[in-house]
Amino acid sequence: EIVLTQSPATLSLSPGETATLSCRASQSVGTYLAWYQQKPGQAPRLLIYDASNRATGIPARFSGSGSGTDFTLTINSLEPEDFAVYYCQQRSDWLTFGGGTKVEI
Amino acid sequence: EVQLVESGGDLVQPGGSLRLSCAASGFTFYEYPMHWVRQAPGKGLEWVSGICTGGGCAGYADSVKGRFTISRDDARKSLYLQMNSLTVEDTALYYCGKELSRHGHSPLDYWGQGILVTVSS
Numbered sequence: 001e002i003v004l005t006q007s008p009a010t011l012s013l014s015p016g017e018t019a020t021l022s023c024r025a026s027q028s029v030g031t032y033l034a035w036y037q038q039k040p041g042q043a044p045r046l047l048i049y050d051a052s053n054r055a056t057g058i059p060a061r062f063s064g065s066g067s068g069t070d071f072t073l074t075i076n077s078l079e080p081e082d083f084a085v086y087y088c089q090q091r092s093d094w095l096t097f098g099g100g101t102k103v104e105i
Numbered sequence: 106e107v108q109l110v111e112s113g114g115d116l117v118q119p120g121g122s123l124r125l126s127c128a129a130s131g132f133t134f135y136e137y138p139m140h141w142v143r144q145a146p147g148k149g150l151e152w153v154s155g156i157c158t159g160g161g162c163a164g165y166a167d168s169v170k171g172r173f174t175i176s177r178d179d180a181r182k183s184l185y186l187q188m189n190s191l192t193v194e195d196t197a198l199y200y201c202g203k204e205l206s207r208h209g210h211s212p213l214d215y216w217g218q219g220i221l222v223t224v225s226s
Contacts, residue, residue: 068134087150091209095142096152097151102152
């Protein structure tokens with residue numbers, strides 16, 4: 001089973017700042033890595049797939065990078081609606097989710 | 106418009122069984138792999154099970170292997186999760202999700218609203 005480790009667990013930032021979230025896989029997943037955003041009471045929303053491709057309708061301030069075992073989600077110029085929990089997920093071997101990073105004000 | 110609607114959640118005693126359903130619409134259901142993902146109260150996302158197109162293959166998280174069975178009925182555009190030998194650790198909101206790509210190895214681009222399963226005596 002591929003384990004995904006996200007860091008930090010919590011990121012405290014202000015609107016307008018840049019968020020950098022990390023996801024590390026226990027073995028290579030190539031570029032089969034996705035990022036989701038989840039707000040309270042809502043289902044997760046796909047942000048990034050194949051490590052760096054933005055999903056439909058996702059603003060350009062969200063970007064992803066990485067391959068193999070190390071991945072990064074960057075959110076430039078945080079908007080108030082960006083404060084949420086973010087999960088990475090691999091699809092190299094069925095599915096696994098990371099533990100999540102909460103981006104808070 | 107893609108819609109996924111889960112049903113079948115309930116309060117069940119430990120050791121009991123439950124069958125979840127997910128009704129799909131707005132896309133060609135038989136062409137896409139489908140999954141179940143759960144979220145315990147206040148916790149993160151946990152993949153539960155997935156099924157290939159045509160039902161030719163299925164995968165399970167270690168935590169449910171041997172107790173849960175995923176299936177699909179392409180004619181009814183429905184996904185199912187048969188859950189047996191339930192424990193309190195299975196208490197969660199259960200989501201069904203559709204893969205982005207027909208070809209597998211892709212994330213979930215659509216999710217249902219979730220259905221609550223509570224295991225308690």
